[in-house]
Amino acid sequence: MKTTEPAGRQFFSAFEIIEDAVIVLNEAGRLLYMNGAAERLYGLKRATARGRALEELFVVETSARSFPEILRRVEWEGDWRGAARLTTGDGRRLALDWLLRRIECPEFAPFAILLVARDAAARDITRQRDNERKLRAVEEEWERTFDAVPDMIAILDKNYRIIRANRAFAKLLGKRPKELEGEFCYNCVHCADAPIKDCPHAKTMQDGGVHIIECWEKRLNVEMISTTSPLYDAEGELVGTVHISRDVTAQKKAEQERHKAEEQLRQAQKMESIGRLAGGVAHDFNNLLTSIAGNVELAMMDLDPNHPLFQNMIEVKKAAESAAHLTRQLLVFSRKQLVEPKVLNLNEVIEHIQKMLRRLIGEDVELKTILSDKLGAVKIDHGQVEQIIVNLAVNARDAMPNGGKLTLQTANAILGEEYHRQHPHAPPGAYVLLAISDNGSGMSPEVKAHLFEPFFTTKEQDKGTGLGLATVYGAVKQGGGHIEVYSETGLGTTFKIYLPRIDAATEMVDKTAAEEMPKGTETVFLVEDEEIVKDLAVKVLQRQGYQVSAYRNGGEALKDIEGYDGPIHLLVTDVIMPGFNGRVLAEKVGVLRPETRILFSSGYTEEVIVHHGVLDDGIEFLAKPYSPHLLARRVREVLDKG
Numbered sequence: 001m002k003t004t005e006p007a008g009r010q011f012f013s014a015f016e017i018i019e020d021a022v023i024v025l026n027e028a029g030r031l032l033y034m035n036g037a038a039e040r041l042y043g044l045k046r047a048t049a050r051g052r053a054l055e056e057l058f059v060v061e062t063s064a065r066s067f068p069e070i071l072r073r074v075e076w077e078g079d080w081r082g083a084a085r086l087t088t089g090d091g092r093r094l095a096l097d098w099l100l101r102r103i104e105c106p107e108f109a110p111f112a113i114l115l116v117a118r119d120a121a122a123r124d125i126t127r128q129r130d131n132e133r134k135l136r137a138v139e140e141e142w143e144r145t146f147d148a149v150p151d152m153i154a155i156l157d158k159n160y161r162i163i164r165a166n167r168a169f170a171k172l173l174g175k176r177p178k179e180l181e182g183e184f185c186y187n188c189v190h191c192a193d194a195p196i197k198d199c200p201h202a203k204t205m206q207d208g209g210v211h212i213i214e215c216w217e218k219r220l221n222v223e224m225i226s227t228t229s230p231l232y233d234a235e236g237e238l239v240g241t242v243h244i245s246r247d248v249t250a251q252k253k254a255e256q257e258r259h260k261a262e263e264q265l266r267q268a269q270k271m272e273s274i275g276r277l278a279g280g281v282a283h284d285f286n287n288l289l290t291s292i293a294g295n296v297e298l299a300m301m302d303l304d305p306n307h308p309l310f311q312n313m314i315e316v317k318k319a320a321e322s323a324a325h326l327t328r329q330l331l332v333f334s335r336k337q338l339v340e341p342k343v344l345n346l347n348e349v350i351e352h353i354q355k356m357l358r359r360l361i362g363e364d365v366e367l368k369t370i371l372s373d374k375l376g377a378v379k380i381d382h383g384q385v386e387q388i389i390v391n392l393a394v395n396a397r398d399a400m401p402n403g404g405k406l407t408l409q410t411a412n413a414i415l416g417e418e419y420h421r422q423h424p425h426a427p428p429g430a431y432v433l434l435a436i437s438d439n440g441s442g443m444s445p446e447v448k449a450h451l452f453e454p455f456f457t458t459k460e461q462d463k464g465t466g467l468g469l470a471t472v473y474g475a476v477k478q479g480g481g482h483i484e485v486y487s488e489t490g491l492g493t494t495f496k497i498y499l500p501r502i503d504a505a506t507e508m509v510d511k512t513a514a515e516e517m518p519k520g521t522e523t524v525f526l527v528e529d530e531e532i533v534k535d536l537a538v539k540v541l542q543r544q545g546y547q548v549s550a551y552r553n554g555g556e557a558l559k560d561i562e563g564y565d566g567p568i569h570l571l572v573t574d575v576i577m578p579g580f581n582g583r584v585l586a587e588k589v590g591v592l593r594p595e596t597r598i599l600f601s602s603g604y605t606e607e608v609i610v611h612h613g614v615l616d617d618g619i620e621f622l623a624k625p626y627s628p629h630l631l632a633r634r635v636r637e638v639l640d641k642g
Contacts, residue, residue, distance in 0.1 A: 020117060021116070026112055030051055070082075080098075084096045102114075150168055152246070154180075162181055173220075223248050230242075285323065292316070292320045293324070296316050351371075367406050375412060377432075377503070380499060388434075388472050396437075399493065410433065413431045423482065436497075479499055484496045519545045524571075554579055561592060568593055582602070597638050
């Protein structure tokens with residue numbers, strides 16, 4: 001029989017030197033092993049007997065129970081002693097003393113039964129003692145095996161006291177197995193929050209059944225799966241229980257981490273899907289809004305301001321501008337917006353966004369602004385600043401479910417060497433401070449430690465993605481800035497954002513200011529797949545004096561460009577088009593006509609002319625929706641760059 005080293009070889013070699021007959025049976029009573037003494041006593045050969053049921057080999061008669069009943073009793077109680085008579089296959093009748101004992105070993109699954117037989121008629125006391133000594137050595141070997149089992153095993157009497165515990169169980173409690181004998185089990189391990197009368201031991205003592213529970217042992221900080229089985233005495237009375245417990249703390253932690261990773265993946269996939277949908281919707285809306293707002297503006301140019309329809313036109317224009325703002329917010333949400341840093345005054349951004357913030361935070365939250373009179377300029381994308389403010393305002397609102405105060409404050413700041421030593425990521429220098437504060441629930445140090453990690457959120461499921469603050473952090477860092485958080489539980493939170501201060505004029509434009517539309521006489525090739533946008537752009541450019549050729553796609557435009565004899569001063573092309581995109585068209589035109597200037601236009605760029613949302617160097621871009629004034633101005637600016 002195949003055995004493992006070292007326990008198996010020592011075990012079976014010990015049996016071979018015992019003069020008593022030794023048989024090892026599986027749980028079904030089939031023979032797994034027999035020593036030489038058993039061959040001689042029973043008149044059997046190992047090769048022919050192995051695998052057969054004991055009752056197939058000879059007729060068994062015992063003093064108390066049938067042989068199957070004895071096997072069941074050994075399974076639950078651990079051993080059985082008694083007299084047995086049997087008739088061998090060759091007709092001999094034997095009177096024997098039998099000892100049956102359940103043994104646990106990795107070689108026998110789930111267990112095996114050791115059957116030791118002694119000839120009652122011819123027993124030698126000296127030989128018996130020698131055999132008993134050898135058998136005790138075998139039992140000690142199995143005790144060591146029992147203690148080597150990694151699962152925690154404890155045997156309890158009916159009064160909840162430990163009869164026997166293995167080494168793994170004792171190690172969990174920082175003791176030796178012998179020290180636990182007689183201990184009240186609830187002084188050692190208490191897995192359930194329920195009263196002691198409802199614990200698995202009590203249930204097994206009541207119904208004699210096997211009970212499996214999964215529980216957290218609070219005192220030991222261990223999660224376990226425990227199986228409680230009944231223990232019977234020789235008379236069949238239920239006298240205790242056997243508990244086998246497995247520490248699944250690491251396994252559960254791994255499962256939780258895997259579940260968290262899967263949830264993060266689902267969230268990322270959901271956000272990606274929403275982003276794609278939002279980007280597509282914004283693209284289509286921007287085309288429609290370009291046509292609506294542009295045609296309204298052209299109509300207003302030809303209409304007397306005193307005409308009854310002029311005021312209606314103004315209202316349509318305002319509605320189109322509001323819709324355009326919504327599409328920008330949609331792209332901010334989906335992280336598909338183009339990052340185009342400009343020199344800004346944060347006060348102007350806050351004033352521009354205040355109305356939306358008041359709707360966002362609700363009537364029960366007071367919005368207060370403290371804006372510096374002589375605030376310096378910063379260079380950052382306008383949409384990213386709005387995104388930072390909106391995300392922090394939403395978090396502040398959620399931290400004040402019963403109302404409160406949200407404060408936005410700006411100031412000039414100087415960060416010195418001492419601050420730099422404490423915050424190495426913030427170089428010394430001149431900054432503009434944007435502070436956003438609330439008097440809400442605040443945060444614990446543990447929450448603050450993970451605050452800017454992607455997917456980390458303290459909100460309920462489906463109430464937050466865990467991306468808002470990660471996006472804020474990325475936007476601040478992309479703008480060359482630094483962010484600090486000050487918060488205490490129950491006292492509120494303040495985010496301080498430091499953006500590098502620059503000496504330059506701001507690029508905030510008053511969109512309502514009247515301006516002359518610049519003109520020209522150059523040749524412009526226009527490529528736009530959206531018919532309504534193409535028609536508007538043609539009308540605007542021709543009105544301003546340009547020679548315009550318009551096309552629906554890059555293929556048509558390229559064919560005419562190749563055969564055109566005169567100069568082409570400017571190519572205005574949409575970015576996302578069927579066939580090849582605007583970037584590919586521009587590259588082909590650059591080879592054919594290196595002197596031709598390129599102006600890209602789109603409401604949704606994908607990664608064609610940007611990398612990670614930032615406009616590539618040297619790219620001239622006109623964002624949709626655009627007005628006739630803006631189109632004319634950008635065309636003139638690009639042409640005048642020489």
